[in-house]
Amino acid sequence: MHPRRGIGQGLIAVCTQTINQIRTLIVTAPSEVRDKLRGLSARELIDTLARSRPTGDLGAPTCAVRTALRRLARRYQVLDEEIKDADKEIGTLVTLAAPRLVALPGVGPETAGQLLTTAGDNPDRLRSEAAFAHLCGAAPVPASSGRTNRHRLNRSGDRAANNALHTIVLVRIKCDQRTQEYVARRTAEGMVKKDIMRCLKRFVAREIYRHLPHVIHTSRTLPQTT
Structure with a gap:
């Protein structure tokens, strides 16, 4: 397997795992958090969570969940950008080869x-x-x-x-x-x-x-x- 392709597959797997973690956390989140995120597409969900600014006591369930969701969303964005960069590199190599x-x-x-x-x-x-x-x-x-x-x-x-x-x-x-x-x-x-x-x-x-x-x-x- 070409090493760049292996990197791309690994990034996609981690990215998928991250969005799954986000969805699982939302299911168990307090209703005041869950209700505001209901009906959003995956892209809208990630953007909304990444832009959020949780405040309050981290010991409180609502603040803790919002902080964790924001962190996961930002991780997803970083991984998504790396996947796009890998796709560009793979695309160039594949186009030259075939x-x-x-x-x-x-x-x-x-x-x-x-x-x-x-x-x-x-x-x-x-x-x-x-x-x-x-x-x-x-x-x-x-x-x-x-x-x-x-x-x-x-x-x-x-x-x-x-x-x-x-x-x-x-x-x-x-x-x-x-x-x-x-x-x-x-x-x-x-x-x-x-x-x-x-x-x-x-x-x-x-x-x-x-x-x-x-x-x-x-x-x-x-x-x-x-």
Whole structure:
């Protein structure tokens, strides 16, 4: 894994932990604190808490909670800025390494970076786009029974790469007309959401493979066997 990508993932994990701590603390806070924060979005919540100026005796529950929330909110802002800086650095590196990959719909610096890392760490396993799909846990697994012919989600493979594919699919469902039309058509045919997601991840894996840098998915020449 590229060290910058590892740093970015670590920052995101700590940032997520911090917002979760804030929400948990609000749930248990006195009603006079909780009521003023109800209905705020995550961004509004962080901004409101970071700007707050708690006063009074720290021994009082209300003041203590407000002080803790302010501290957590400011920590979140610092982490958020570090994540943005890391994203800019990763974005520059990824764009230089694989400009065609970053240009694909729904593919951002984080997801592209993860998929490049997965491919780069496993060059001998990328014999074909099907092998790449298996590596990312996006290859369908037969789950037929009797007269029912179906497949299920693949729970194996590189889970970080699989999560990157999942993120790309979610973005495309929201913003890409081609994907939206596919989802509508398959839904009308009676396909359930999890099967639609499975098919879309397989399609994205195929597309991603074709846009990986050539040096990554060129397999070694294997000795001939007789």
